[in-house]
Amino acid sequence: MEKATFSVSYFLRLNKLYRNGEAPLLVRITYNGQRTEFTSNHRVKPEFWDQKSNKALGKTAYAKKVNGFLDHIYLSLCDSIKDLEERGMEVTAENIKNNHLGFIEFKQVTLLSLYSEHNQKMEALIGKGYSFSTLQKHLTTVEHLKDFLKMNYNSDDILVDKINNQFLLDFEFYLKSNKSISSNTTIKYLKNLGKVIRSALNAGYIKRNPFTGIKYHTEEVERTFLDRSELQLLIDKKIPNKRLEQIRDVFLFCCFTGLAFADVQALTADSLYVPNENEIWIKKRRQKTKKWFHLPLLPQAKNILDRYSNHKIREKGLLLPVPTNQKMNAYLKEIADLCGIKKNLTTHCARHTFAATVTLANGVSMESVSKMLGHSSLLMTKQYAKILDETIGREMQQLKDKLH
Template sequence: MKKTFKILFFVKRTRVAKNGEVPVQVKVTVNRERAEVSINLTVKPESWNAATEKAIGKDRKSVELNSRLDTVRFRLMEIYREMELNAEYITVRKIVDKYLGVETKPPIMLLEIFRDHNKKCQKLMGKDMSVSTVKRYETSYRHTEEFIKLNYQKEDIPIEDVNYQFVKDYEFFLKTERNCCHNSTMKYLKNFKKIIRIAIANEWLHKDPFMNFKVTFEEVKREFLEQHELEKIMSKEFKIERLSSVRDILVFCCYTGLAFSDVKTLSQEHLVTDNEDEFWIRKPRVKTNNMCNIPLLDIPKQILDKYRNHPICQKSGVLLPVLSNQKMNAYLHEIAEVCGIKKDITTHTARHNNYSFLLKMSDLQFSFPSTGNDLETSKLLFLSFFYIKNPKSDFFSKNIILSSIIPHR
């Protein structure tokens, strides 16, 4: 990263002493960050040349003043060059403090704060924080560590060295070196911003580097399956077992609105019955810990029955044999291709699909808590918070027995 370093001598014409002289000061600038320093020198206003930044005249006082100004300039440049040679992260505050001989305490390091934060997150996992949130902070830490090594050739940097330029360079790094899309980049910067807030709260950092940087998210166009597309997937007979089970899990998600992480951890304890002996899924969301109350309709119930004795379910104590998110998405793309559906189907498609179907097919009453600034959640009414009353369509309530989905192995 290119550094700019400037030294400017000027006089404070508003601070005139009794002898008519004004103080000479030096302004040091590093990458647009400035600091003014008093150098205990004075001069008559009429004897100062602002263009040359020196005293006018050949008299002894002017010559002596100019000589001392040269000494100050030389010392400041010497400090700057020493820092460059030592590959230090240079700030105007560091240069000024070194010039004034100010003793500095051992700096608080950025990654040190980040590590401490992540250790606390680990202890809160499953209580105040979800596994996915903790993992995102860990990934954010690794990205920050890699960025520092690449840009500064350092293992860590002082937190006081983090400024607006650091944030902009980090954003560029995430989008180029890590190949993150805009929204992923913003999520990592949002994680990093929390570390900055911790530093400011503890007075380790006195200026917010995010002051002129706005974390913004672009609206993402979500893929939805139309009703006929879902029915096409449901009725398709797959001879390959992995595709068949992945299809079943997709259908289950479409009918329940559960997210991938919630379906993967769904177990018998999450199934309850109401006063009318109707089955419900009652489960806290992995991501937010908000409680879901979801009616278990006929088709998802039949899917659960189908996998009751599946080896993976028996071994892991779960209700469905859910693979990794990466494998699920790969197989869903394969399913879409086989069914002639030209859409990017993922595990999250079902979550959005559920809202679309229910709004069209049922008379719904929704109640949902405040969702904070979660962009995705704020734009959708997720099934996690709904309660169905008086369904007016038998699309969900009738016993649809599809031979390709329901047969037990």
């Protein structure tokens, strides 16, 4: 890319002298060969002007004052170029002039109006690249921003170009202190906001990204999963309540398949295929990442599906009676109390149990587990492997046998 050429020259309009003998100062801009002119609001006495050197001659106070005007105009025009570039506008001689003179009006946009526009577009693309859960996270971010603006600024909104580094730091502190939100979840909300800020930057509504210079570090989270004895306890437990029994079965199905809540809730007969007489596989895309995963059903999972073969949920094309995620997790707390399990049972816990206890602890390769979970990276699967003392013990025993 060729470097742009830019020059500024000055002329006196000697044919339009003022009564005191001063002449208007004409400014000529040349950018990449294009030329435009405008009359400045400065006047110069012709006897002090040297056209060849493009400045006032001498070292008098008057000459210094005139040349100071010229320097100011030049720097202002340079700022005009930089401003156009930062806003993503085309840099031309005419635009440089108009921006310098204040003839270009840049649209002022508020943060929440821009965020609302972002969410409306995302809503229109649900199922076409976005999921409803992703939209829900952005809607929650907006609600936190509304509360923050009301408390810290006593306002319902704020101009997006007023958002700076301090605004982001204050918002982070607000989420952690006033909302008691964990550090990792706070970072997710800030990243959601960052996406909208980048759109403002690309549209030219702001000149600089206020996130520049801010670095966020997520904290390592201990992943809850059931060990062998806890999993067996859950399987063997007789639950008289029909509602809780169904929740337990859905949870166990996730323990033996690794399906996330959204995936088991949307599981249909179309997701199953039979490669041979004795095998049933699940083949579908993950709701969250849209990554394909292939999974042969273990006998425990197949038995649960068979148990609900005549359930009314099958009339809707679904395979298992799965409530909302909120109800599911609430019922799981009741089940944990019935079983005497002290761990917090959630649908995430079931997925972690499949990765850690059902597969990796039984020697299934990390690559296979990653594929079955629909992970986008093997690094995600490695998070489960490092928490298995059982795996370490087994591998060290194998080493002992070899050394012996």
